[in-house]
Amino acid sequence: MPGVPDVTCVPHKIWSRLQNKHWRRSNSDLLTYGPGAGYAPLREAVAVHLRVARSVNCSPSQVLITTGIHQSIDIVVKLLGEHGDAAWVEDPCYWGTRSVLNSLGINTVPIAVDQEGMRMRLANLRRPPRFICTTPSHQYPLGMVMSLSRRRMLLEYAAAHKVWIIEDDYDSEFRYGGRPLASLQGMDTHDRVLYMGTFSKIMFPGLRIGFLVVPESLAKAFSTGIAELYRNGQVFLQATLADFMAEGHFASHIRKMRVLYAERLQLLQQSINRHFGEKMTITGGEAGLHLVLGLPPECDDVLICEQALQAGIIVRPLSRYYMHARGARRGLLLGYASVPNDEIARSFDKLAAVIKNALRTDA
Numbered sequence: 001m002p003g004v005p006d007v008t009c010v011p012h013k014i015w016s017r018l019q020n021k022h023w024r025r026s027n028s029d030l031l032t033y034g035p036g037a038g039y040a041p042l043r044e045a046v047a048v049h050l051r052v053a054r055s056v057n058c059s060p061s062q063v064l065i066t067t068g069i070h071q072s073i074d075i076v077v078k079l080l081g082e083h084g085d086a087a088w089v090e091d092p093c094y095w096g097t098r099s100v101l102n103s104l105g106i107n108t109v110p111i112a113v114d115q116e117g118m119r120m121r122l123a124n125l126r127r128p129p130r131f132i133c134t135t136p137s138h139q140y141p142l143g144m145v146m147s148l149s150r151r152r153m154l155l156e157y158a159a160a161h162k163v164w165i166i167e168d169d170y171d172s173e174f175r176y177g178g179r180p181l182a183s184l185q186g187m188d189t190h191d192r193v194l195y196m197g198t199f200s201k202i203m204f205p206g207l208r209i210g211f212l213v214v215p216e217s218l219a220k221a222f223s224t225g226i227a228e229l230y231r232n233g234q235v236f237l238q239a240t241l242a243d244f245m246a247e248g249h250f251a252s253h254i255r256k257m258r259v260l261y262a263e264r265l266q267l268l269q270q271s272i273n274r275h276f277g278e279k280m281t282i283t284g285g286e287a288g289l290h291l292v293l294g295l296p297p298e299c300d301d302v303l304i305c306e307q308a309l310q311a312g313i314i315v316r317p318l319s320r321y322y323m324h325a326r327g328a329r330r331g332l333l334l335g336y337a338s339v340p341n342d343e344i345a346r347s348f349d350k351l352a353a354v355i356k357n358a359l360r361t362d363a
């Protein structure tokens with residue numbers, strides 16, 4: 001299942017000890033509406049983590065706690081955009097980004113990606129949008145890293161045309177090879193980047209906690225905006241997470257999961273090679289929780305996914321992540337993070353049978 005971490009590995013005992021501590025104290029501040037910007041010690045812990053791990057330039061006052069990346073995009077667009085504005089989105093991109101933008105009346109403009117990330121055409125550059133949504137550290141879903149020259153170009157363009165860059169850094173904690181990367185936000189000297197991340201991949205998606213880092217000058221307005229629009233709560237959960245981070249469990253959990261996911265990735269790559277050798281291209285296998293198995297352009301990847309599901313395997317069709325079906329690359333998103341090591345080869349055998357059958361039928 002792409003995009004889903006192994007939730008069975010969450011350290012239950014530590015988590016319940018920390019959570020119980022807060023319940024026992026019955027601190028009423030943790031049981032009422034939360035402060036707009038989120039629980040202060042969590043904002044502090046997130047700022048420390050982001051400065052060290054992602055070279056994000058921030059103080060705790062710039063960190064706002066949200067319910068995840070969907071809500072972070074929502075608040076950014078509500079406060080900084082207008083109905084009818086344009087947003088450049090990577091093509092292909094995460095469906096959630098497009099859904100949130102479209103629901104707010106934003107026109108999404110697809111920008112193709114190549115090995116260096118977003119590749120703007122002259123026609124695009126002539127019409128600056130209000131927002132540029134990007135996943136520079138690990139393009140979703142294809143997995144490339146935005147090059148330094150593209151990053152500089154994007155930042156300069158945003159500064160010159162007063163464009164807001166929405167940087168979605170959803171899974172960079174899990175990198176197994178390739179270049180180490182800093183965030184785009186860390187290179188920004190003009191305060192044009194809104195940086196966002198999530199605990200969905202590192203911890204578990206059901207936690208529904210994410211964070212948004214905004215320029216200092218916007219922090220107060222965003223805190224008020226979040227309080228007035230959403231009335232976020234779950235402060236006791238935020239308090240538990242803050243302790244989890246401050247006591248060092250978060251860093252060890254990342255280290256442990258990185259080793260486990262790297263093993264699973266390797267097992268999956270071995271299975272792919274065993275069935276298809278060099279015949280199939282694999283992309284995005286250097287970071288994150290999934291890789292993309294390329295398929296020939298004549299393949300119906302949606303149909304393959306439906307057939308795989310009947311065989312008990314959940315995979316996603318790459319073509320569906322593109323804005324338009326015409327010209328979309330075909331492939332399958334294979335999530336390995338949540339599959340136990342000893343099930344990977346067996347599951348891939350079933351998927352390979354479906355793929356081979358489809359390739360024969362198409363030929």
Ligand SMILES: Cc1ncc(COP(=O)(O)O)c(C=O)c1O
Nearest residue numbers: 003068069070094140170198200
């Ligand atoms: C690129 C990208 N951004 C955001 C998300 C979702 O983040 P959240 O769970 O914090 O809303 C996902 C989930 O798969 C994703 O792939």
